[in-house]
Amino acid sequence: MFVPTVWLGILGATIASTTLDTDPAKMVSAVFGGPVSILVLLMVLHGPIATNILNVYSATLAALSAGLKFSRFWLTVIVGVAGYLVTLYFIFAPSxxxxxxxxxxxxxxxxxxxxxxxxxxxxxxxxxxxxxxxxxxxxxxxxxxxxxxxxxxxxxxxxxxxxxxxxxxxxxxxxxxxxxxxxxxxxxxxxxxxxxxxxxxxxxxxxxxxxxxxxxxxxx
Structure with a gap:
């Protein structure tokens, strides 16, 4: 979890220093261009997935320790959907x-x-x-x-x-x-x-x- 998080931070700081655009996809495309930008975006996508695996896992353990009678699979689904909805809230928020x-x-x-x-x-x-x-x-x-x-x-x-x-x-x-x-x-x-x-x-x-x-x- 540490390596992808640090890598994303360094990549984001580097890209932000070379372009004034605020859209992450456009920023990556402007810096790398062409097919390389697709590969970079795939690598960026891997970072949040690797980071949030531990978050989802620990959330299900916390729910089970609280006495919730759900299977770990459905708890994982619920936590994932909740995290997705929160992400949408941030994306579409005015500020x-x-x-x-x-x-x-x-x-x-x-x-x-x-x-x-x-x-x-x-x-x-x-x-x-x-x-x-x-x-x-x-x-x-x-x-x-x-x-x-x-x-x-x-x-x-x-x-x-x-x-x-x-x-x-x-x-x-x-x-x-x-x-x-x-x-x-x-x-x-x-x-x-x-x-x-x-x-x-x-x-x-x-x-x-x-x-x-x-x-x-x-x-x-």
Whole structure:
């Protein structure tokens, strides 16, 4: 995955420096011309395919780990179609930059509290000690159980906190605190991580779950 990604980046930067056209196909044709441009486009096509194989594969594994009762084949089809629709959205969007910025901000909004919960759980609550064998047991018998409700509550708390101080390009992603009190500053990543982590640690102190005991004994 690394080689085709780097190769595409170098090729794109080189071609963009030699032509003012914004259409990738026209840019390649203008630089290489004739039959060679067809070969280059085929090589460019191989890059995204090789890169997204891992993305589709990991997405199906994540869906299966979430308990979705689908075959891996159909999950792959669903993920592929979803990715194709997102690509079409970017292609036909009036402004690619704005559409891409909205997409990245939406990812940052939920990834920040998720990271806050994960980091607080692993490094602070469990001190880096995990019983790996328990992770592969069924939820009914595993000491870690099924759903970590403290983590879910903390995640949504961080999600709300991040939204309050977010400044996106669309109204739905513009938090009132960021717009009215911070002059448009976007601190969603900081508040999302911090609030989610603190809420999770606070809730974890209220209830001592069996998973905490197992995690502690795993490193002893």
């Amino acid at each position: 690619f930059a704005k559409a891409f910025d909205n997409w990245m901000i939406s990812l940052l909004l939920w990834m920040s509290p998720w990271a806050g919960v994960v980091l607080a759980d692993y490094f602070i609550k469990r001190k880096g000690k995990i019983d790996v064998a328990e992770l592969y047991r069924s939820p009914e018998t595993s000491a870690y159980g099924d759903i970590n409700w403290a983590g879910m509550v903390a995640f949504f708390a961080g999600l709300v906190a991040g939204w309050l101080v977010e400044d996106g390009l669309v109204g739905a992603l513009q938090g009132p605190i960021s717009i009215n009190l911070l002059g448009g500053a976007d601190l969603s990543w900081l508040f999302g991580i911090g609030i989610a982590g603190l809420v999770y640690l606070g809730l974890s102190k209220l209830v001592t779950s069996p998973s905490s005991v197992v995690a502690s004994s795993a490193g002893s």
